[in-house]
């Protein structure tokens with residue numbers, strides 16, 4: 001019988017923010033798949049899950065290129081898929097780790113789509129997305145009453161970002177990295193800069209929270225950075 005494939009959300013950083021289900025799956029997995037980018041040696045998802053790894057567990061690093069769409073790098077995904085299928089057919093329960101939630105702007109989605117076409121058992125275990133952890137940690141209510149929450153990747157086109165901001169009450173802006181300065185300016189145009197907080201590496205080493213994004217807009221920010229803001233001033 002083949003192994004089970006688990007897609008596990010490990011939350012944004014603090015190892016206390018994994019679900020019990022995620023911990024149980026990690027503790028019993030035969031193989032851990034740790035996604036990493038070409039540029040970095042380590043895997044953030046693996047470092048978050050490390051307290052729960054079984055002694056001598058097999059760790060397989062898979063490189064997932066930083067791309068905007070699946071078609072850009074289908075060869076890399078296919079190679080990773082074949083490696084996972086070989087592990088599963090050897091009867092190994094295999095846990096693929098992913099930051100935050102696996103179905104939310106995650107590399108897991110690409111590999112999940114490929115594996116879902118195969119005759120294997122898959123279980124996806126949700127995780128706490130970064131924006132929820134940030135809201136709790138920094139005391140920033142996300143939405144209440146009839147507020148509409150709009151989630152915007154800062155990598156989207158300017159037209160799309162401005163269109164979304166025009167109708168948004170409250171905003172989560174993801175993937176604020178190379179474009180922090182531009183995003184601060186666009187939020188200022190929509191009267192959302194003053195209420196904004198930008199949090200980098202929530203729950204991880206070198207966590208940072210910026211409250212005055214316009215004053216700090218020229219700062220270099222970490223890849224793991226998210227802005228939360230709203231139109232109204234709040235309480």
Ligand SMILES: C[S@@+](CC[C@H](N)C(=O)[O-])C[C@H]1O[C@@H](n2cnc3c(N)ncnc32)[C@H](O)[C@@H]1O
Pocket residue numbers: 012013098099100101102104105106107128129130131173174175176199200201202203204223224225226
């Ligand atoms: C590829 S997406 C992954 C999202 C993830 N699946 C989630 O549920 O939060 C990467 C983006 O998530 C956000 N992010 C993930 N972890 C974070 C953290 N610890 N602190 C701040 N933002 C984080 C940032 O906006 C980052 O650019």
